Amino acid sequence: MAKVHNFSAGPSILPQEVLQKASEAILNFDNLNLSLIEISHRSKNFEAVMERARQLVKELMQLPDGYSVLFLQGGASLQFVMVAQNLLREGGKAAYTDTGTWASNAIKEAKLFGQVDVIASSKAQNYTFIPKDYTIPEDADYFHCTSNNTIYGTQMKEFPDSPVPMVCDMSSDIFSRRIDFSKFSLIYAGAQKNMGPAGTTLVVVKDEILGKTGRAIPAMMDYRTHISKDSMYNTPPVFAVYVSMLTLEWLINNGGLAWIEELNRKKAELMYGEIDRNPLFYGTVAKEDRSWMNACFLLHDPKLEPEFDKMWKEAGISGIRGHRSVGGYRASMYNALPLESVQVLVDVMKEFERVKG
Amino acid sequence: MAKVHNFSAGPSILPQEVLQKASEAILNFDNLNLSLIEISHRSKNFEAVMERARQLVKELMQLPDGYSVLFLQGGASLQFVMVAQNLLREGGKAAYTDTGTWASNAIKEAKLFGQVDVIASSKAQNYTFIPKDYTIPEDADYFHCTSNNTIYGTQMKEFPDSPVPMVCDMSSDIFSRRIDFSKFSLIYAGAQKNMGPAGTTLVVVKDEILGKTGRAIPAMMDYRTHISKDSMYNTPPVFAVYVSMLTLEWLINNGGLAWIEELNRKKAELMYGEIDRNPLFYGTVAKEDRSWMNACFLLHDPKLEPEFDKMWKEAGISGIRGHRSVGGYRASMYNALPLESVQVLVDVMKEFERVKG
Numbered sequence: 001m002a003k004v005h006n007f008s009a010g011p012s013i014l015p016q017e018v019l020q021k022a023s024e025a026i027l028n029f030d031n032l033n034l035s036l037i038e039i040s041h042r043s044k045n046f047e048a049v050m051e052r053a054r055q056l057v058k059e060l061m062q063l064p065d066g067y068s069v070l071f072l073q074g075g076a077s078l079q080f081v082m083v084a085q086n087l088l089r090e091g092g093k094a095a096y097t098d099t100g101t102w103a104s105n106a107i108k109e110a111k112l113f114g115q116v117d118v119i120a121s122s123k124a125q126n127y128t129f130i131p132k133d134y135t136i137p138e139d140a141d142y143f144h145c146t147s148n149n150t151i152y153g154t155q156m157k158e159f160p161d162s163p164v165p166m167v168c169d170m171s172s173d174i175f176s177r178r179i180d181f182s183k184f185s186l187i188y189a190g191a192q193k194n195m196g197p198a199g200t201t202l203v204v205v206k207d208e209i210l211g212k213t214g215r216a217i218p219a220m221m222d223y224r225t226h227i228s229k230d231s232m233y234n235t236p237p238v239f240a241v242y243v244s245m246l247t248l249e250w251l252i253n254n255g256g257l258a259w260i261e262e263l264n265r266k267k268a269e270l271m272y273g274e275i276d277r278n279p280l281f282y283g284t285v286a287k288e289d290r291s292w293m294n295a296c297f298l299l300h301d302p303k304l305e306p307e308f309d310k311m312w313k314e315a316g317i318s319g320i321r322g323h324r325s326v327g328g329y330r331a332s333m334y335n336a337l338p339l340e341s342v343q344v345l346v347d348v349m350k351e352f353e354r355v356k357g
Numbered sequence: 358m359a360k361v362h363n364f365s366a367g368p369s370i371l372p373q374e375v376l377q378k379a380s381e382a383i384l385n386f387d388n389l390n391l392s393l394i395e396i397s398h399r400s401k402n403f404e405a406v407m408e409r410a411r412q413l414v415k416e417l418m419q420l421p422d423g424y425s426v427l428f429l430q431g432g433a434s435l436q437f438v439m440v441a442q443n444l445l446r447e448g449g450k451a452a453y454t455d456t457g458t459w460a461s462n463a464i465k466e467a468k469l470f471g472q473v474d475v476i477a478s479s480k481a482q483n484y485t486f487i488p489k490d491y492t493i494p495e496d497a498d499y500f501h502c503t504s505n506n507t508i509y510g511t512q513m514k515e516f517p518d519s520p521v522p523m524v525c526d527m528s529s530d531i532f533s534r535r536i537d538f539s540k541f542s543l544i545y546a547g548a549q550k551n552m553g554p555a556g557t558t559l560v561v562v563k564d565e566i567l568g569k570t571g572r573a574i575p576a577m578m579d580y581r582t583h584i585s586k587d588s589m590y591n592t593p594p595v596f597a598v599y600v601s602m603l604t605l606e607w608l609i610n611n612g613g614l615a616w617i618e619e620l621n622r623k624k625a626e627l628m629y630g631e632i633d634r635n636p637l638f639y640g641t642v643a644k645e646d647r648s649w650m651n652a653c654f655l656l657h658d659p660k661l662e663p664e665f666d667k668m669w670k671e672a673g674i675s676g677i678r679g680h681r682s683v684g685g686y687r688a689s690m691y692n693a694l695p696l697e698s699v700q701v702l703v704d705v706m707k708e709f710e711r712v713k714g
């Protein structure tokens with residue numbers, strides 16, 4: 001069968017060697033003659049997987065002491081709740097930036113736990129840029145931001161120096177570039193873009209910020225419960241953690257964040273270069289805020305869409321239809337997407353210009 | 358390699374043909390030339406999986422109209438929270454039976470949302486039986502029970518006629534026998550015993566019991582959110598749902614609940630028959646409450662354990678060490694465990710008697 005160029009926005013492309021190993025582990029894991037998914041999570045074989053996955057995260061993030069790494073269930077959306085439940089004090093307030101659909105969902109969930117100040121928003125401009133001119137109140141319990149806005153295709157290139165604990169939803173650009181992770185007090189990310197399959201969410205949290213809300217928290221919703229049990233308080237999502245571990249290994253073995261940053265830069269430059277150059281297409285967001293992960297673009301003449309669609313489908317491209325709230329196209333170029341796939345898309349755009357231009 | 362007889366208590370044995378299909382789908386799903394775990398959950402291919410999984414549950418349970426079927430994340434432990442959060446009214450109370458570790462955890466989580474009356478408990482007798490003599494208060498918001506106590510090896514053979522909505526944690530015996538599922542207003546079960554891999558939890562809920570607490574519930578914790586989005590409010594645990602679907606298909610194709618009930622009865626009779634007959638071993642719980650899923654037993658002489666352990670390990674048996682809170686042995690005989698594996702264990706016990714008796 002023909003190769004598919006998989007630009008899916010999430011769940012999304014994973015390295016072929018990771019898929020190969022995952023497929024084998026479903027039949028025979030660690031030479032136990034048992035499937036990965038039919039052994040106890042308390043077996044030494046799976047405990048080693050969980051430990052290694054957590055260790056690889058620490059290694060990639062170069063975290064100082066005092067942070068805990070968890071692989072939880074519930075998706076990034078459950079973190080919208082847990083963050084506020086664990087950090088927003090009774091009678092306290094939190095500061096959020098509203099930079100897209102997910103940020104706005106995070107704000108909605110937080111409001112159930114206390115006052116939420118939206119200190120900056122690009123909503124009125126349909127989230128086409130990242131606000132930069134804001135002050136984080138010193139009396140907020142925490143500041144929450146979204147590093148990459150998956151649907152709108154904007155990305156924070158710099159992070160503020162926050163006077164209060166900084167929390168970041170990195171679901172759609174985790175481990176895509178070098179960052180000073182120690183600036184953050186809590187980072188979370190659904191695995192299903194850059195890190196693995198759907199079904200687990202990475203949480204990295206500075207222990208000292210926990211336990212200060214004055215609120216009774218159900219054990220399952222309390223980060224401290226999961227920390228005290230090394231991320232095995234209840235049955236973890238075994239398969240998703242295993243595949244995440246494999247993907248993190250792939251990343252480190254290939255050169256880590258320096259390597260992937262370079263590759264992601266090349267892909268983004270190639271993609272946006274063509275969007276800008278090609279007279280038929282234009283990008284939807286402010287240039288300085290363009291996401292390296294999700295490139296959103298439109299045809300000047302939307303009537304040409306059916307013809308363009310036919311052409312990229314024939315080239316084996318998949319998953320570039322834009323989100324229903326933006327329309328047009330979104331090329332998601334997560335870590336595992338090879339430069340070659342971007343080249344194929346760019347070639348199709350060039351060819352479309354030749355035919356139509 | 359030698360066949361392994363997998364008695365793991367959970368995550369646990371799955372049908373070989375299910376593992377085979379799951380392994381293939383990791384490389385190429387639905388002939389898309391893409392992995393199951395790298396396509397959008399909004400693709401028609403995955404939407405069909407989710408729909409079919411939900412449909413198979415309805416079919417197996419023969420549910421009347423008015424129930425919704427969800428595949429959520431978080432494990433059964435998150436249901437301990439969600440049940441109370443969604444059903445326990447402000448100022449109301451709930452009735453629970455305390456029949457084991459998991460029931461007791463469910464009680465702990467519920468207490469954060471209101472009054473919890475423990476109307477029956479076998480705790481003082483180390484959970485060795487199922488209390489039957491209790492009255493469910495008519496003014497409770499709901500009654501919660503645990504159909505099978507995985508750690509202690511007791512199982513409810515009958516369910517009360519409850520004057521209030523009956524909620525049941527069926528994590529460790531879901532789909533193991535015929536039951537009048539319509540007696541229940543809410544059923545939940547972690548997939549990782551009888552239904553699939555760890556990472557998804559089945560919730561079956563009668564719509565009319567929802568929305569009555571007077572409490573503001575975060576969207577992610579509100580069953581109504583997930584119902585309104587056909588169990589796709591946020592990214593579902595794709596792999597776990599897919600493998601659950603395959604396992605439910607396997608069950609139905611082989612004859613459904615009537616077939617599996619008969620097989621499980623045979624396995625339990627064989628196992629408990631030997632525990633009773635063999636003078637070296639004894640069972641730990643009241644005979645009428647013995648679980649068909651988890652048979653807990655001890656050696657009269659614990660000093661013989663190392664020798665017995667050596668013998669069953671040599672026979673290719675895996676996973677029969679008892680839970681740390683009970684000790685001894687626990688043979689978990691979930692749906693996918695063949696009768697043959699129980700026979701191998703029974704033969705080892707007989708042989709051990711011959712050598713030691």
Ligand SMILES: Cc1ncc(COP(=O)(O)O)c(C=O)c1O
Pocket residue numbers: 010074075076077078102146148149150151169170171172190591592593
């Ligand atoms: C930035 C961001 N945050 C949160 C989410 C929600 O993640 P989940 O579906 O795992 O709840 C997404 C999903 O695409 C996302 O892109």
Ligand SMILES: Cc1ncc(COP(=O)(O)O)c(C=O)c1O
Pocket residue numbers: 234235236367431432433434435459503505506507508526527528529547
């Ligand atoms: C009856 C029962 N309920 C709840 C649980 C907890 O399930 P989870 O680990 O998915 O939270 C278990 C786990 O074994 C169980 O056996």
Ligand SMILES: [Mg+2]
Pocket residue numbers: 099100101102103148149150151152
């Ligand atoms: Mg967004």
Ligand SMILES: [Mg+2]
Pocket residue numbers: 274275276277278279280281282283
């Ligand atoms: Mg252009």
Ligand SMILES: [Mg+2]
Pocket residue numbers: 456457458459460505506507508509
């Ligand atoms: Mg128990």
Ligand SMILES: [Mg+2]
Pocket residue numbers: 631632633634635636637638639640
């Ligand atoms: Mg005996």
